[in-house]
Amino acid sequence: MKVLHTADWHLGKTLRGVSLHEDQAHMLDQVFQTVVDEEVDVLIVAGDVYDKTSPSEAAMKLYGDFLERVHMETDAAIVVIAGNHDSGQRLGTASKLYDRKRILVRGPVIRDEYPLILEDNAGLVAISALPYGEIYAARRALEDEALASPEDVLRAQIAAARAHVPEDARWIIVAHAFVTNCQPTESERTLTVGTVETVPSTIFDGAHYVALGHLHRPQSAGQDTIRYSGSPLAFGFDEAGSTKSMTVFDLDANGRVVDLKTVPFEPLRQVREVKGLLADLVAEAVKHPSDDYIRAILLDEGALIEPAAQLRPYYPNILQTLREKNRELVMNSAGRAQSKLDDPMSVIGEFLTYVRGDRATSQELEVMKTILDQPVLEDVK
Numbered sequence: 136m137k138v139l140h141t142a143d144w145h146l147g148k149t150l151r152g153v154s155l156h157e158d159q160a161h162m163l164d165q166v167f168q169t170v171v172d173e174e175v176d177v178l179i180v181a182g183d184v185y186d187k188t189s190p191s192e193a194a195m196k197l198y199g200d201f202l203e204r205v206h207m208e209t210d211a212a213i214v215v216i217a218g219n220h221d222s223g224q225r226l227g228t229a230s231k232l233y234d235r236k237r238i239l240v241r242g243p244v245i246r247d248e249y250p251l252i253l254e255d256n257a258g259l260v261a262i263s264a265l266p267y268g269e270i271y272a273a274r275r276a277l278e279d280e281a282l283a284s285p286e287d288v289l290r291a292q293i294a295a296a297r298a299h300v301p302e303d304a305r306w307i308i309v310a311h312a313f314v315t316n317c318q319p320t321e322s323e324r325t326l327t328v329g330t331v332e333t334v335p336s337t338i339f340d341g342a343h344y345v346a347l348g349h350l351h352r353p354q355s356a357g358q359d360t361i362r363y364s365g366s367p368l369a370f371g372f373d374e375a376g377s378t379k380s381m382t383v384f385d386l387d388a389n390g391r392v393v394d395l396k397t398v399p400f401e402p403l404r405q406v407r408e409v410k411g412l413l414a415d416l417v418a419e420a421v422k423h424p425s426d427d428y429i430r431a432i433l434l435d436e437g438a439l440i441e442p443a444a445q446l447r448p449y450y451p452n453i454l455q456t457l458r459e460k461n462r463e464l465v466m467n468s469a470g471r472a473q474s475k476l477d478d479p480m481s482v483i484g485e486f487l488t489y490v491r492g493d494r495a496t497s498q499e500l501e502v503m504k505t506i507l508d509q510p511v512l513e514d515v516k
Contacts, residue, residue: 136176136177136253136255136257136260136305136385136386137173137174137175137176137177137383137384137385138175138176138177138179138307138344138346138383138384138385138386139166139169139170139173139175139177139178139179139211139381139382139383140179140181140346140362140364140381140382140383140384141166141178141179141180141181141364141367141381141382142179142180142181142182142183142218142311142346142347142348142349142363142364142365142366143181143182143183143218143348143349143351143364143365143366143367144159144162144163144180144183144184144185144198144366144367145159145183145185145186145220145366145368145370146159146184146185146186146190146194146195146197146198147185147186147187147190147191147193147194148186148370150370150406150428150454151454151455152454153428153452153454155368156193156194156197157403158368158402158403158404159197159367159368160197161402161403162367162368162400162402162403163197163201165367165400165401166178166201166367166381167201167204167205167208167209169381169383169398170205170209170211171208171209173383173398175209175211175383176210176211176212176253176255177211177212177213177214177253177260177262177307178205178211178212178213178214179214179215179262179307179309179346180213180214180215180216180348181216181218181309181310181311181346181347181348181349181364182216182217182218182219182220182221182266182267182310182311182348182349183218183219183220183221183311183348183349183366184198184215184217184218184221184226185198185220185221185222185226186220187220188220188221188222188225189222189225190225202215202238206234206237206238211237212237212238212239212251212253212262213237213238213239213240214238214239214240214251214262214264214309215239215240215241215264216240216241216264216265216266216267216309216310216311216348217241217242217243217266217267217311218266218267218311218348218349219267219311219324219326219349220324221242221266221267222242223242223243223244223266223267223268223272224242224243225242226240226242226266227240227241227242227243227266228242230242238251239251239262239264240264241264241265241266242266243266243268243272243276244265244266244268244272244273244276244277244288244292245276246276246277246278246295247295247299248263248264248265248292248295248296248299249299250262250263250264250296250299250300250306251264252301252304256388257305257387257388258303258304258305258388259301259303259304259305260304260305260306260307260386261299261300261301261304261305261306261307262307262308262309263293263296263297263299263300263306263307263308263309264309265289265292265293265296265308265309265310265311266311267311267312267326267349268288268292270282270283270284270285270287270288270327273288273291273292277291277292277295279291284327284331284332285312285313285326285327285331285332285333285334286331286333286334286335286338289310289312289334289338290334290338292310293308293338293339296308297341305343305386305390306341306342306343306390307342307343307344307345307346307386308339308342308344308345308346309345309346309348310339310345310346310347310348311347311348311349312326312334312347312349313326313332313333313334313349313350314333314334314335314336314347314350314356314357314361315333315334315335315336315357316356316357317350317352317354317356317363318350318352318354319350319351319352320350320351320352320370320371320373320374321371321373322351322366322370322371322373322374323349323350323351326349335357336356336357336358336361337357339361342360343360343386343390343391343392344360344361344362344384344386344392345360345361345362346362346364346382347361347362347363347364348363348364349363350363350365351365351366351370351374352365352374352377353365353379353380353382353397359392359395360392362382364380364381364382365379365380366379367379367381367400368400368402368406369402369405369406371406372406372408372430372455374406375405375406375407375408375430376405376406376407378399378400379399379400379402380397380398380399380400381397381398381400382395382396382397382398383395383396383397383398384396404426404427404428404452405427405428406427406428407427407428407429407430408429408430408431408432409429409430409431409432410431410432410434410459411432411433411434412433412434412435413431413433413435413439413442413445413446416431416433416446417445417446417449420446420449420450421449424449424450425449425450426450426451426452427450427452428452428454429446429450429452429453429454430453430454430455430456430457431443431446431450431453431455431456431457432457432458432459433456433457433458433459434459435458442456443456479507480500480503480504480507483495483503484500484503487499
């Protein structure tokens, strides 16, 4: 059985305020063409179909039109789950209207996890679609108040799913999770606060293949049959120059994953960095204009007059300009203060360094200290 595994489309997403709608439509055309070219039997989307729980009409139309196209123009089955960016209720609203022999869309966590059962010349294949569920929602759905972490939730989902897998069937699990020792990017949202968000790869024991979503880098998770396909587009400059892909494989009669390969996406626009003196970057842009999504790293010293405006006529999608001496701070902190909030002098000093690239002078430090040392007056009623 030929399977195509994708995830983390994030339809409706913007990159530093710029819409990615055209890029995502171009991406979905490639997914469809791969279904056709590879004669895929099952298309899997492992969560984060949308970027927001309340997606735009344009994003919903993109998704709906794509599902209809695959259903009407190919024989492929379709399995989709909600990720942590999706509204499970919204994604699963129309699932009862779908062709239940070919389409399984799982939005909210439910108690009885019935798989999609498919059949080929070798027998049955059961595909369990396990959507991401917040801990409190999962407690209600699974009627288990002891669930206290993403691992607890996923372990309970797998147990519920296992009970409905036919004894002789080959088993595929689709899940949205952060598996221990895998590598995230700067664009994933944290799954939980106040508890460990990762799960061990051993939680999937018994499955012949695990199609994962959530992490945007394509990678295996402990073994080659537990995989993240990664996102189809780069959603941050930490992924500049990276190759995005979808995963295709065959599941043979014995449940072995064979002929596994990645099919690279060809993005409409690249996410990339340019680096140098502003005058040199402008000269290069004049020679080779581009509508790629660009961050410029400037090596100049001293004042510059609107560097982004100088580059924008040739790079219309320039999204960020940084000074080289600021870059390490920006890349490491991602805009978050590293100093402790109970040390206001350090927080203010870090802020000054962040916005202007220079540390506070001794005179500025003295002014800050004088202000912070003043007593706080409070009305007493």
